[in-house]
Every structure is written in C-alpha cells, then in structure tokens.
Amino acid sequence: MAHTQVLFLLFCEVANMGDIRLEGVEIPARFPEGFLFGGATSDFQYEGGFGEGGRGILSQDFVTTGDVDHDRQITWVMPDGTRGASPYRASLPQGAEPALFDDVYYPSHQAVDFYHHFKEDIALMGEMGFRVFRFPTCWSRVFPTGDELEPNQEALDFYEAVIDECLAHGIEPLITICHDELPDHLRKAYDGWSSRHVVDCYVRFARALFERLGHKVKYWLTFNEINAVAGYAQVGVHDFDNPQVHYQAKHHMFLASARTIKLGRELCPGAVFGTMFALSEIYPATCKPEDVFAAYAKRRESLFFVDVMARGAYPNYAHEIFERKGVRVHMEPGDEELLAAYPLDFVSFSYYRSTVASAESTFDIMGGEPNPYLPVTAWKMPIDPLGLRYCLNELYDRYQKPLFVIENGLGAVDEPDAAGRIHDTYRMRYLADHLKQIRDAITIDHVDCFGYTMWGPVDLVSLGTGEMKKRYGFIYVDMDDRGQGTKARSKKDSFDWSCT
Ligand code: BG6
Secondary structure, three states, X not given: OOOOOHHHHHHHHHHOOOOOOOOOXXXXXXXXXXXXXXXXXXXXXXXXXXXXXXXXXXXXXXXXXXXXXXXXXXXXXXXXXXEEEEEOOOOXXXXXXXXXXXXXOOOOOOOOOHHHHHHHHHHHHHHOOOOEEEEEOOHHHHOOOOOOOOOOHHHHHHHHHHHHHHXXXXXXXXXXXXXXXXXXXXXXXXXXXXOOHHHHHHHHHHHHHHHXXXXXXXXEEEEOOOOOOOHHHHHOOOOOOOHHHHHHHHHHHHHHHHHHHHHHHHHOOOOEEEEEEEOOEEEEOXXXXXXXXXXXXXXXXXXXXXXXHHHOOOOOOHHHHHHHHOOOOOOXXXXXXXXXXXXXXXXXXXXXXXXXXXXXXXXXXXXOEOOOOOXXXXXXXXXXXXXXXXXXXXXXXXXXXXXXXEEOOOOEOOOOOOOOOOOOHHHHHHHHHHHHHHHHHHHOOOOOEEEEEEEOOEOOOOOOOOOOOOEOOOEEEOXXXXXXXXXXXXXXXXXXXXXO
C-alpha cells in the first residue's frame, strides 16, 4: 500500500476501534472533515544551521546536554575569567556572562540539521499524509541581535522555502513566532523580557514575518508554553525566580502577543492567532477538601495565562496570586484595553502527562507528585490519555474557543534491530490512545478541537535533557547524544503504521 494518506488511515483505524460507545450516540467513522493532523518542532531542537545564513547568537545556544537525573546547564564566565555552569531553568549568578567553550557540546548548534534536510523531511511528512507542519522562526536568524531595524533577508528566504515546500506537499504551515528563546543581545542589553523595549523588538520581528510570509500562512502562534518558560535561556531575564520580575516579564509578553494579533489582523486578513500553553492536567491527591482546593489553585496558576490571553483581562484571582507573592505588575495606560481588544482566536496546548497536587505540594509548573494509577515513561512522565479528554473539556467549557492539541507524544528509547529498523509499537499505542480521547472529546463531548500536531515527527533534541536518546519521531535520525552520526533519516514502524 502506498504511504500517502497513512495518517488519514490512522484516524480511521483509531476512530473505528469503537471501544467507547454511548447508547443512542452516533460516533462518526473518523475525525471531522478538515481536521488538521501533523507534527510540531522547535528551531533550537531541530533546525541547526548555527553561524549560517547570518544567524545571530540565541539564548538557547549556551545550553549543554543533561539526562534524566542531571539538569542541562548554561555555561558562563565571570569577569575574572572563572568558568561555571548553572541549571537550565535557574538564574545565573550575579556577574556571570553566558559563554561558549570549545570543549563543550551545545546541541542547538547543529540540532538535527533541518536547515539542510528540510526538503527531505517535508517530503516524508507529505508521504505520511500530514495536513499541517508546525515550526518556529528562529528570532536570531531573522534579527541576529533582535535590535536591527531591518530583517535578515537570507533568513526570510529560508523560511519561505520551507513554507513553499510544505505547500507543494499539501501541508499547511503553522508558525510559532517565538519558541522559548530570544537573541542573546536582547538579554545582554535589556535583561530580556523584563524590558518593555523587547516588546517593540518582538513586534518588529512579527511584522517582518507577516510582510514576507503572511500571504502563505494562515495559522500563527505568538509564543510557545508562555505559562512555563523561565530563566535565562527561555526569556533572557537574569532574576526570573523573583515573582515580581517574573510576572512583569510575562505582562510584557502578553502585550507583545496582543500587539502582534492587532498587526496580524491588519496585514494578514484571514489568518488566525493563538498562543501555546503547557497544560498537564492536575488531579487532587485525595478527596480531602484541602487537597482538592490546592489542586484547583495550582491549576489556576497555569490557567491564569490562558485567562489573560483568551479572555483579554487579568482574572479576579490574580489579586490573590499577586498578594501572596508580593507582586505589583506595572501597567501603562492602554495596556488593559489592548489585551481586551486582541484576545486569542484559538487556544493551543501541549499535553504530555497529568500530575497530582496536595495541600502540601510545593512543585512549580513543571513538577508534580506521582500518580499510583498511571504507568510512567523512561523519563518518569505519567501516561494518561483520558487526562487529555478531561483537559479538552475543561478548556472548552472555560473559553468556548476552538482548541488545538499542538504537542503530544512519547519520548522513548528506540533500539534498531539488526537491519537498523525500529519497531516502535509502544509509540503507536501511545498515540492511538491519545487520539481516541481527542476523537471522543470531539464526537461525544462536542468539544471544538480542530487540530493535532504530534511532537517531533522527525527525531530531534530533547528540550528537557538535551539528549537524542529520548526520541519522539516516526522518522529516525542517525545521531547520538554527543551529536555524532550521519543524520540520515529512516522510517520507523510507526511511519508505516496503517500499512501493517
Ligand atoms: C514542550 C516543548 O515543553 O515539550 C518542546 O514545547 C519540548 O520544546 C517538548 O521538546 C517535549 O519535552 P522534552 O523534554 O521531552 O523534549
């Protein structure tokens, strides 16, 4: 059987499993007409091309590899020349300046080299029947320092070529304008998103994209996981652990998003705009009222970001969060009106796991307590397909806006057999289980969900650990944790899923 439409067939297969039937409810044989299925990537995990095409230095370029037990590090140097390194999401010590060392491997520099493989990769996505490909535009490729007045045309040429390749294969491009990064210069000169000046830089970046690429792109995301990004590498802010600095920086990101939507509506009629949120579901550890309320409050720390951006206003409970954390967000005249006038058209989110909170929990947004009812992956992520249906329902109840599951997938160790083939039935099972829950949310619960992009269709570098060993793809990349390998692409069993 030809591989074209494989994913379309996958949907039929998943939808026809028919394991959940309700009396009198017709379950359509497959996902709704026009549902967008495809894959998602980030530039510093996938693109590579460091130092090529006029690309400037990115905040993510200083990040090393780690593993499941060891944090990735940001390497730095003190004014006296002392070398050091700090955990990925932590603040750097006072006086430390991020620095690159010749004897350290930095995965973002080559990533898996989409820069030179994009035609091959997109052709493979086309062969699988992808209808959408989500990728980001690297900020320091388009504006090498972030402060230029004019964009780097070579970067725009590259992204236009990527888009044209997608369109030639019948794939809708979906662009994340900024995926957890910023040009290093904006950190150094302005302390990143703590400065309102960076809002102007970001909007100039968005304008350059809209003017050059807007007529070919319908779907845009202003930010990736805006509720979760933290620290030097993702937001370029020195003292980000300080709640005052944190929420002020996020306010600037809200403004940047709203101004970009305003601009996008002017320059790209017909385009739609979202932002992406990390929204693992949170369950109470017990039915003790204190645990239930604590889990609810913890959930709102993430939904706060969706509330501001989808409803266009800071929610009532923001007062409680800000009073408890000693935060006073500085707003200028017109800020609130701007947020109210330009809310998101749709809500997109990543879903990899659910988590558990109790009245005693102290974890931040990325943590959580174990759930004894769920299996976990090799990277200790609980696997919870039903939590995705819960999440879709919760978000649709709350916002009544179209939803897009923009990241989901299984990070696993893939061991090639003697012939070099990966038999990843575990990945097919994981994806099928999650797709079934999306189908049920749409067909049984009548949630408006219009797309799904699985994370990393071509194996790429892990964000959390910087490893290659943690693979998500349908397509294997010959490369190890140290960046060694041919980078040749090959199909896993999951690629041929419906053909077996
Ligand atoms: C999301 C990010 O948090 O999770 C991606 O948007 C990331 O950039 C993905 O890769 C999976 O996480 P990890 O750590 O397995 O790469």
